[in-house]
Structure formats: structure tokens, C-alpha cells
Amino acid sequence: MSLFVFGIGYTAGHYLGDARSLEIDGPAIGTVRTADKVEALGRKGQAALVFDDGHADPAIETALAQADRLLVSVQPGLNGDPVLSRFTDSIAASPLASIVYLSTIGVYGDHGGAWIDETTPAEPLSERGRARVAVENAWLSLGQRTGKSVQILRLAGIYGPGRNALDDLRQGDARRIDKPGQVFNRIHVDDIGRAIGQAFAFRGGCRVWNVTDDEPAPAPEVVAYAARLMGLEPPPLIPFGDAPLSPMARSFYAANRRVSNRALTQDLGVTLAYPTYRDGLSALWAAGEGRGPV
Known part of the structure; x- marks a missing residue:
């Protein structure tokens, strides 16, 4: 099995770097937007090709023709998806069996x-x-036309190493904005990797999945919990209207x-390692996140 990734950023990069989530024996290659990023990934042992609005490395076509799985992590513009705009025919004709x-x-x-839930319009x-x-609809349509498995993962707010409330507090960027009744949904980047792996293995037709943890929570609670882990007083609450x-x-x-x-957990079979923000932040703190002078 081999994997092609459109858009090696924070989330896809973590997936590629997590050997536990990759059930592939062949190469994994993907795209970034600049030659500098190609070189930076190359120094880490990750092959990459340039793809942006004005240029697509010709080797992308060859890689697509050899891949079994495709992960798409490129944000669309207001005029549509740059991947579909450029590569619809190539993807349709490729041996790709599974697209996430x-x-x-x-x-x-x-x-x-x-x-x-997913039944909500x-x-x-x-x-x-x-x-x-x-x-989303264009990808699902491609799957239905070609018989390829297309799974849409709707991600909640992403956090993980280098992107979390612990680091925000250490850097002085954390704020607690008070909007009564407001909650946000979150997901640890490692659990996104687990969802991607299960989505590639899914054979129940083209579907949409929500990828979020068990406990939506107000943002001020998350920052306060991170502060307790660090032994700090949490930042003061700021009324939403004054923020x-x-x-x-x-x-x-x-x-x-x-x-x-x-x-996600019952039908797709994903077991979350971090079912709440407390689990995720505690693990990040134990791993050394948020350390150093505040």
C-alpha cells in the first residue's frame, strides 16, 4: 500500500510522522506550497512535491498513478477545491481505492x-x-461515480504538540473570553490520525464523520485547567463584548x-486516546509541553 497526501501541514504531517497510524508498506509522499518546505521535509526524511495555485510538480501525476490511498488536507478557495480543479481526471483514472x-x-x-450529529444539515x-x-459534495460525487471509497472527516478544533493552551500560557498569548453558554469542540491531533487510519479501512460506502472528543467545553475552562497543571493563576475573564x-x-x-x-466511536470504531481536553492537556504537560519561563 502507498499513500499520497495533498497538503502536508500540521495535521497531515503528524499523521505521516506517526508510524502507528500508517498501515502502508509502500512510500508516502505529498505536497507543500514552496520549494523551501520540500527541502525542510526532505531533511526529515519525508518526500514532498510543490503544489500551489500557480504550479504543480509534474511528478504529482506519476505519484497519483501509483498510490492506493489519498489524503486531502488542502483548504478550498471560494472558487472551489484546487485539487479537484487540477486533478479530477487523474484521480478518477488512478488505482486509488480509498480517499479521505x-x-x-x-x-x-x-x-x-x-x-x-452527521444527520444535522x-x-x-x-x-x-x-x-x-x-x-465535500464534489468529493462524495467523485466517489459515487468511480466506486472509490470517499470518507469526509469533519474536524473539531485541533490541538496537540506545539498547539495547545499550555504553550499559549507560557508564551503569554492565552486569554479567557467569557461568553456565557458558549462551548467549543476539540480533538487531539493524534486522535485525528486514528480517525484517518480507520477511515482508510472503512468499506461501508462514502460517508461523513464528525471527528471530535467526548466533551465540548467553554474555552475559559480549558485555559484554567492548563494553568492548574502549570501551577499558575489563570488569566482573568474578559467579557466577550470587550475582547x-x-x-x-x-x-x-x-x-x-x-x-x-x-x-466516529461506534460505527467507524475509533478509540480516542484523549476523550476530553483534560486527558489531552495532561498528556501534553507530562510530555514537556508548556515548560520553561512564563
């Missing part, structure tokens, strides 16, 4: 804090979210929902 597309729970929009609040839904947020950051607070992972 990484999306976001942001497509659900706002549900006032209510529990939702996607009602995104932004044009960016509507573009994402269109791309100096960018328009992008403020838009995340417009959506309030509790996303169920029942299908």
Missing part, C-alpha cells in the same frame, strides 16, 4: 449549544463554509454547538 478528505465541523453553523454561516460544503478579537476570531464565537462523536 479533511473538512471542518464549521459547516454546521450555529445550533445554540444543542447536540448535533450543514448550514454554514459564512461564504467560506458554503464553499467547503460544495467541495479585542479579529473578525475571523469573532466569527468562531458566532457558532455554538455540541457535536456528537457517536458515529
Whole structure:
């Protein structure tokens, strides 16, 4: 088995680097946006090719023709998915049996804090979210046309090594913004890797899966727990209306929902290593995250 990845970033990079999640015997190769990143990954032993809006390495076509599995971790633009725009015919004609597309729970929009699952209609609040839904549907359509397994993983807020509340506190970037009733859904990057592996093995038709932990929680609680692990006083609460947020950051607070992972754990068979933020942060702290002067 061999793997091709469009978009080796934080999440796909962790998946590639986690030998436990890779059930492949052949090569794993993917794309990045610049030649500098190709060189940086090469120094770590990871082969990569350049693919961005203006250039695609010709070797991508050859690699696709030899791959059994495809992981897509490229954000769409408002005009669609750059991967499908450039490589639909090649992917359709390739021997690829299984495709996993990484999306976001942001497509659900706002549900006032209510529990939702994969049967809940996607009602995104932004044009960016509507573009994402269109791309999801395009991948599912490709799977239905070609008989390839296409699994859409809608990811919650991602945290893990180098991207967590412990490091935010150490760097002085952590804030506790108080919006009563607001919760966010999270997932550890290692558990995303477990979901990707199970999605590649799934043979029940093309489906959508929510990838999130067991416990949606208010952001201030997460920061407070990280502070307790570090032996610090948590930052003071800032009323949402007074918080100096960018328009992008403020838009995340417009959506309030509790996303169920029942299908992920029961139907897809993923056993989460970090079912709550407490499990994830405690493990990160034990591994040395957040250490050093504050």
C-alpha cells in the first residue's frame, strides 16, 4: 500500500510522522506550497512535491498513478477545491481505492449549544463554509461515480504538540473570553490520525464523520485547567463584548454547538486516546509541553 497526501501541514504531517497510524508498506509522499518546505521535509526524511495555485510538480501525476490511498488536507478557495480543479481526471483514472478528505465541523453553523450529529444539515454561516460544503459534495460525487471509497472527516478544533493552551500560557498569548453558554469542540491531533487510519479501512460506502472528543467545553475552562497543571493563576475573564478579537476570531464565537462523536466511536470504531481536553492537556504537560519561563 502507498499513500499520497495533498497538503502536508500540521495535521497531515503528524499523521505521516506517526508510524502507528500508517498501515502502508509502500512510500508516502505529498505536497507543500514552496520549494523551501520540500527541502525542510526532505531533511526529515519525508518526500514532498510543490503544489500551489500557480504550479504543480509534474511528478504529482506519476505519484497519483501509483498510490492506493489519498489524503486531502488542502483548504478550498471560494472558487472551489484546487485539487479537484487540477486533478479530477487523474484521480478518477488512478488505482486509488480509498480517499479521505479533511473538512471542518464549521459547516454546521450555529445550533445554540444543542447536540448535533452527521444527520444535522450543514448550514454554514459564512461564504467560506458554503464553499467547503460544495467541495465535500464534489468529493462524495467523485466517489459515487468511480466506486472509490470517499470518507469526509469533519474536524473539531485541533490541538496537540506545539498547539495547545499550555504553550499559549507560557508564551503569554492565552486569554479567557467569557461568553456565557458558549462551548467549543476539540480533538487531539493524534486522535485525528486514528480517525484517518480507520477511515482508510472503512468499506461501508462514502460517508461523513464528525471527528471530535467526548466533551465540548467553554474555552475559559480549558485555559484554567492548563494553568492548574502549570501551577499558575489563570488569566482573568474578559467579557466577550470587550475582547479585542479579529473578525475571523469573532466569527468562531458566532457558532455554538455540541457535536456528537457517536458515529466516529461506534460505527467507524475509533478509540480516542484523549476523550476530553483534560486527558489531552495532561498528556501534553507530562510530555514537556508548556515548560520553561512564563
